[in-house]
Amino acid sequence: MFVPDVRDFVPTVSVVGDDFCFPYLVDLAVKKKAKIETDHCTDMDSNLLNNIDFGISLQQQWTVHRGEGSEGSNLLYTVRKSHSFQLKTRLQVFLATNLTGDICDFRVIGIYISQSFKVYKGDTLMAEVNFNISF
Numbered sequence: 001m002f003v004p005d006v007r008d009f010v011p012t013v014s015v016v017g018d019d020f021c022f023p024y025l026v027d028l029a030v031k032k033k034a035k036i037e038t039d040h041c042t043d044m045d046s047n048l049l050n051n052i053d054f055g056i057s058l059q060q061q062w063t064v065h066r067g068e069g070s071e072g073s074n075l076l077y078t079v080r081k082s083h084s085f086q087l088k089t090r091l092q093v094f095l096a097t098n099l100t101g102d103i104c105d106f107r108v109i110g111i112y113i114s115q116s117f118k119v120y121k122g123d124t125l126m127a128e129v130n131f132n133i134s135f
Helices: none
Strands: 028-032 036-043 050-054 061-066 073-080 091-093 106-110 116-123 125-131
Touching: none
Parallel strands: none
Antiparallel strands: 028 036, 036 050, 050 061, 061 073, 073 091, 091 106, 106 116, 116 125
16 A cells, blocks of 8 residues: 655645646556647546647647646646757646746756656755656
């Protein structure tokens, strides 16, 4: 049985809603559809959490929407990759409430080869992602 490790306090930031905030590690799965424009993020019981719609461009930008809709009212956040060629992946995350888009709400920094990423709000580490690849 899973026992959460809550020794380290990390302030919670509600992006989608308080139902998605946990004071412990949560396993999520991102599943890619056959078409290239959409990915889905689900919990380990295959419950849909959100859709990730993206287009390929020099700036590379993704929009994430609540549930299955992609209307503007369902927008949760936008992710931008400012440079096409990077050894270390650096993404800027802008919440839907960030109307100016001048300063990002979160930064994601990771190394593709090691399949690990860290999420920061300012200089504070908010989350760490490590991928387990299975076939």
